Amino acid sequence: MASNRWLRYQLPRLGFARRAVLRFMPGEDSESALRAGKDFQKDGISVVFTRLGENITRLEEADEVAAHYLGLIERIHAEGLDGEISVKLTQLGLDLDVDRTAAHIERLADRAASFGKTVWIDMEGSPYTEKTIALYERAKARHPNTGLCLQAYLHRTAADIQRLLPLEPALRLVKGAYAEPAALAYQTRREVDANFALLSTAMLDAACAGRRIRIALGTHDVNLIDQITRHAAAIGLPKTAFEVQMLYGIRADEQRRLARQGFVVRDLIGYGTAWYAWYMRRLAERPANVLFALRQLLP
Numbered sequence: 001m002a003s004n005r006w007l008r009y010q011l012p013r014l015g016f017a018r019r020a021v022l023r024f025m026p027g028e029d030s031e032s033a034l035r036a037g038k039d040f041q042k043d044g045i046s047v048v049f050t051r052l053g054e055n056i057t058r059l060e061e062a063d064e065v066a067a068h069y070l071g072l073i074e075r076i077h078a079e080g081l082d083g084e085i086s087v088k089l090t091q092l093g094l095d096l097d098v099d100r101t102a103a104h105i106e107r108l109a110d111r112a113a114s115f116g117k118t119v120w121i122d123m124e125g126s127p128y129t130e131k132t133i134a135l136y137e138r139a140k141a142r143h144p145n146t147g148l149c150l151q152a153y154l155h156r157t158a159a160d161i162q163r164l165l166p167l168e169p170a171l172r173l174v175k176g177a178y179a180e181p182a183a184l185a186y187q188t189r190r191e192v193d194a195n196f197a198l199l200s201t202a203m204l205d206a207a208c209a210g211r212r213i214r215i216a217l218g219t220h221d222v223n224l225i226d227q228i229t230r231h232a233a234a235i236g237l238p239k240t241a242f243e244v245q246m247l248y249g250i251r252a253d254e255q256r257r258l259a260r261q262g263f264v265v266r267d268l269i270g271y272g273t274a275w276y277a278w279y280m281r282r283l284a285e286r287p288a289n290v291l292f293a294l295r296q297l298l299p
């Protein structure tokens with residue numbers, strides 16, 4: 001459904017869908033995202049903002065997205081927020097012009113660096129994995145304040161972590177949100193969870209061995225977080241050796257609990273009008289969300 005063009009156009013026009021999506025984002029404009037960011041900060045939770053959208057088809061759209069993010073970085077700073085941004089490369093033109101996309105990332109990283117902030121790059125479906133990593137390598141060589149998302153469901157990720165370690169990377173590990181074939185990705189929850197634990201352990205072991213790496217666990221799976229925390233403790237690392245990143249609207253109680261317990265927690269706040277494909281991925285992660293959405297049909 002995430003890639004269905006007809007639905008992509010129709011669904012966002014329906015009132016019940018617009019009401020349902022508000023469970024996962026504070027609003028469509030950046031001001032509501034910034035307001036939500038301030039509320040999180042009161043609870044000791046930092047934030048990362050993303051303007052939803054992907055696979056743009058005209059380069060001018062990418063220019064507009066980049067200009068938007070440049071302005072947002074200024075606003076984050078002006079509001080005194082511990083906030084970063086996370087971008088999708090296909091929203092910055094990766095399908096159309098790789099060099100221009102790289103230039104956008106560099107401009108964003110430049111501006112973010114002047115405020116001591118990081119620019120994260122999301123990971124999209126497998127046709128983009130190699131291109132995204134290659135562009136990250138290019139950006140990271142010149143901009144230390146860039147980070148990359150890697151997906152634990154992909155077989156290749158263990159090797160990608162080793163490949164990126166010399167760059168002193170910032171890595172956000174997630175389970176992965178796209179439908180991928182068995183040749184490329186683990187298919188069962190058990191396998192994905194096991195690989196997530198293994199990859200997190202590898203990153204922590206690298207940190208313990210003195211490698212410079214910023215580790216973010218992008219998951220709501222508190223059992224996994226607990227397991228990884230125990231590994232960190234066993235090798236002598238504090239729980240601040242990594243940070244936990246979760247999505248707005250998901251396990252908010254756990255986000256606050258972890259922050260209270262001294263974990264570094266960052267909430268990813270999505271906003272914008274182009275929420276359709278992103279929202280479909282949130283529904284797919286948890287079928288109960290479909291019921292929640294349908295309930296919005298009731299008066």
Ligand code: FDA
Pocket residue numbers: 121122123124149151174175176177178218219220221222245246247250251268281282283285286289
């Ligand atoms: P899992 O799916 O096992 O969920 C664990 C528990 O969390 C569930 O039992 C449930 O309680 C809760 N939960 C999880 N998803 C939920 C939902 N949609 N609604 C309600 N409850 C839910 N993916 C990607 O491919 N590229 C990317 O760049 C990113 N970026 C990213 C950033 C951050 C900060 C996060 C947290 C996640 C991503 N993802 C992502 C999404 C990620 O790949 C994955 O699909 C989701 O995080 C869901 O997996 P969990 O790790 O939460 O575990």
